[in-house]
Amino acid sequence: MHHSIELKDVYVRLGHVSVLEGVDIEAKPYEFISVVGANGAGKTTLLKVVNGTLRPFKGQVSVLGHDLFQFKNLDFLRRDIGLVPQKSNSNRFPILVEEAVLIGRYGKIGFMQRPKEVDWDKAYEAMKIAGISQFSKKLVHELSGGERQKVALARALAQEPSILLLDEPTTYLDSKSQSEIMETIHTIHHQRGLTTLLVSHDSRLVEQYSDKIYLLKEGKGYLIK
Amino acid sequence: MSWVQTLNFPFMQHALIAIFFAGIAFPIIGVFVLSLNLIPLRFAMMHVALLGGAIGLFLKVDPLLSGLLFCILSSMALGPISEKMKLGVGILSGYFMTLTLALAFILIYKADIHVLQAFNILWGNILSLSGLDLLFVIGISLIILSIVILFFKEIQAILYDREIALAVGLPEKFFYYLIIFMLGLTIAVSMRLIGALLIDAFVLLPAMAATLISRSLKQTFFFSSLFGLLSGMAGLYFSFVFDIPTSSTIILVASLIIAGCFLFRRGGIPS
Numbered sequence: 001m002h003h004s005i006e007l008k009d010v011y012v013r014l015g016h017v018s019v020l021e022g023v024d025i026e027a028k029p030y031e032f033i034s035v036v037g038a039n040g041a042g043k044t045t046l047l048k049v050v051n052g053t054l055r056p057f058k059g060q061v062s063v064l065g066h067d068l069f070q071f072k073n074l075d076f077l078r079r080d081i082g083l084v085p086q087k088s089n090s091n092r093f094p095i096l097v098e099e100a101v102l103i104g105r106y107g108k109i110g111f112m113q114r115p116k117e118v119d120w121d122k123a124y125e126a127m128k129i130a131g132i133s134q135f136s137k138k139l140v141h142e143l144s145g146g147e148r149q150k151v152a153l154a155r156a157l158a159q160e161p162s163i164l165l166l167d168e169p170t171t172y173l174d175s176k177s178q179s180e181i182m183e184t185i186h187t188i189h190h191q192r193g194l195t196t197l198l199v200s201h202d203s204r205l206v207e208q209y210s211d212k213i214y215l216l217k218e219g220k221g222y223l224i225k
Numbered sequence: 226m227s228w229v230q231t232l233n234f235p236f237m238q239h240a241l242i243a244i245f246f247a248g249i250a251f252p253i254i255g256v257f258v259l260s261l262n263l264i265p266l267r268f269a270m271m272h273v274a275l276l277g278g279a280i281g282l283f284l285k286v287d288p289l290l291s292g293l294l295f296c297i298l299s300s301m302a303l304g305p306i307s308e309k310m311k312l313g314v315g316i317l318s319g320y321f322m323t324l325t326l327a328l329a330f331i332l333i334y335k336a337d338i339h340v341l342q343a344f345n346i347l348w349g350n351i352l353s354l355s356g357l358d359l360l361f362v363i364g365i366s367l368i369i370l371s372i373v374i375l376f377f378k379e380i381q382a383i384l385y386d387r388e389i390a391l392a393v394g395l396p397e398k399f400f401y402y403l404i405i406f407m408l409g410l411t412i413a414v415s416m417r418l419i420g421a422l423l424i425d426a427f428v429l430l431p432a433m434a435a436t437l438i439s440r441s442l443k444q445t446f447f448f449s450s451l452f453g454l455l456s457g458m459a460g461l462y463f464s465f466v467f468d469i470p471t472s473s474t475i476i477l478v479a480s481l482i483i484a485g486c487f488l489f490r491r492g493g494i495p496s
């Protein structure tokens with residue numbers, strides 16, 4: 001069976017900074033993996049490597065059985081990877097929450113096709129899971145940082161991916177919502193049979209949900225659980 | 226001579242048709258520019274178009290054609306080059322802008338181009354459009370409109386957030402370059418309509434007004450086209466009635482619309 005995510009001896013340099021220096025990380029299908037590390041440890045960089053937006057200069061990356069170096073265009077793979085980015089977009093672009101969530105469907109809808117009833121249904125279901133149904137007709141830029149983070153989660157869920165990548169999904173949340181959203185993510189992870197890779201600076205928060213935890217430090221990954 | 230009588234002249238008909246198409250289609254490019262922060266880029270393109278025009282005058286070919294050619298070439302190159310050099314499009318644009326402006330001035334000086342001719346590139350003249358000019362305006366307008374209609378969801382995702390568009394598996398780069406390319410075309414053609422300096426009358430001002438009052442991208446597109454058409458037509462009309470330059474009149478009307486929208490604002494300007 002193909003490992004869902006496998007990084008072997010991965011090296012990434014950004015400008016003159018060497019960010020990853022021989023990282024080995026592995027997530028088997030249906031596993032919930034967390035990567036913890038201090039600010040600047042390279043967590044966001046690691047996720048970019050996994051969804052193919054950043055190409056390492058050395059090492060092997062295989063995702064869902066595909067060797068990323070074999071492909072020039074990775075759009076087909078990204079459609080199967082849900083990403084909840086760390087930074088939520090702060091521009092004032094006019095878009096309703098429901099439309100912003102529907103974007104998760106866009107990669108799957110196909111060229112020159114419009115979203116169909118089922119796409120809207122999936123967007124609405126995802127909003128319900130993320131707990132933002134009541135905001136559906138609000139503009140995204142009218143939401144708070146935490147609410148926007150839930151929009152990003154809903155979008156990733158609406159996408160119905162096999163792999164879920166979460167970049168500090170609880171940064172803007174209060175402590176009650178933090179554990180709520182972690183519970184939600186964990187439940188969805190099991191219900192949908194996802195492979196989940198979560199990165200966070202907070203090892204205590206992810207402890208109880210993770211099958212494995214890696215510590216990212218000085219460019220290397222250490223298995224600590 | 227009354228306003229209605231002037232409509233019998235071909236130059237007036239040309240102007241009306243051009244304003245109709247450009248007024249509807251070009252502000253859509255303005256929405257792209259505002260949402261993607263392409264203001265420095267469109268500034269650079271204006272100067273590239275200017276250089277192209279100057280080269281045209283120098284080589285004694287149609288400055289519209291050479292301006293168009295330059296814009297096409299540079300708009301195809303700018304996206305990928307900034308990607309390769311890992312520089313923001315903004316920084317690269319500043320470089321392009323000053324360089325092309327310097328070259329344009331050298332050419333205009335060396336070629337001993339008549340001041341009025343050079344002035345024509347800067348100001349354009351909507352009342353002296355040839356059939357070919359008109360064809361360009363209509364063609365490019367139709368291309369812009371059909372791309373927006375056919376690829377609305379891709380464009381919406383990219384204008385909202387390029388990173389997310391990429392992450393959900395859309396061909397983000399392709400559409401981003403396509404947008405830059407359309408921007409180049411639009412600027413080259415608007416140069417002929419209202420001149421390099423006043424391009425924003427059609428491209429940016431109606432879009433700015435629309436973003437002030439819209440709550441969705443569809444509304445933004447709709448209002449920017451409406452305002453573009455309105456300011457174009459009203460500008461042409463008032464310029465005749467009061468005998469003032471058309472381009473400037475269009476800008477004045479567009480500015481008034483922005484002021485009006487500001488008073489009625491519900492949404493916000495993309496920042």
Ligand SMILES: Nc1ncnc2c1ncn2[C@@H]1O[C@H](COP(=O)(O)OP(=O)(O)OP(=O)(O)O)[C@@H](O)[C@H]1O
Binds near residue numbers: 037045201
């Ligand atoms: N475009 C870039 N050019 C140069 N260096 C970069 C770039 N992006 C990130 N870096 C550097 O790479 C290192 C890792 O960045 P990364 O964003 O992956 O850290 P992180 O672990 O996600 O941090 P945080 O907890 O703050 O989100 C940092 O030292 C950062 O300064």
Ligand SMILES: [Mg+2]
Binds near residue numbers: 043044045086167
């Ligand atoms: Mg980070």
